Amino acid sequence: MTIPGFGLEIFAYISTIIIDIDRFDDKKQLEAYSGLVPRQRSSADSDPNCRTTHHGDEWAREFLGYAVKAHVMWAKDSVVTIMYNRLRARGMPYKKVITACSRKMVDVVWSVLKNGRSFTSDQNVLRQARGAAAEIERMDSELSEQELDTKYAEAA
Numbered sequence: 001m002t003i004p005g006f007g008l009e010i011f012a013y014i015s016t017i018i019i020d021i022d023r024f025d026d027k028k029q030l031e032a033y034s035g036l037v038p039r040q041r042s043s044a045d046s047d048p049n050c051r052t053t054h055h056g057d058e059w060a061r062e063f064l065g066y067a068v069k070a071h072v073m074w075a076k077d078s079v080v081t082i083m084y085n086r087l088r089a090r091g092m093p094y095k096k097v098i099t100a101c102s103r104k105m106v107d108v109v110w111s112v113l114k115n116g117r118s119f120t121s122d123q124n125v126l127r128q129a130r131g132a133a134a135e136i137e138r139m140d141s142e143l144s145e146q147e148l149d150t151k152y153a154e155a156a
Helices: 008-018 027-034 058-074 079-089 094-115 123-142 145-155
Strands: none
Touching (some): 008 058, 008 094, 027 058, 079 094
């Protein structure tokens, strides 16, 4: 694991919880599995900010918190550190910031494992990757369903 803040023990524990990253279609599923998404308790007139669901493994959330704290110390220009600094500057309580950054860290873990790439905080590399992903998505949306079926049949 190339993410700053993830030692051998944290990586080993998180990977035993995830087991296979391909069982999560997107990062939101992994966030929900980790119990780091807010509860839904909305009505017609209100949509309150609720605490997290706390579903999933309690120790995994605890270890993610430790990883966030170490990550913020060592990776000064990463998205997690930028988010941490922004939320703290806004006056958000420390524990809420750690929980929010843990959720962002889950996004980073999902991206690293799903794409099979090393972690990077280089903004130029990230922009190029996002541009390439957007181009692929644009090309896929231009294809008809029949062309997609043919394309995926050839790949299999």
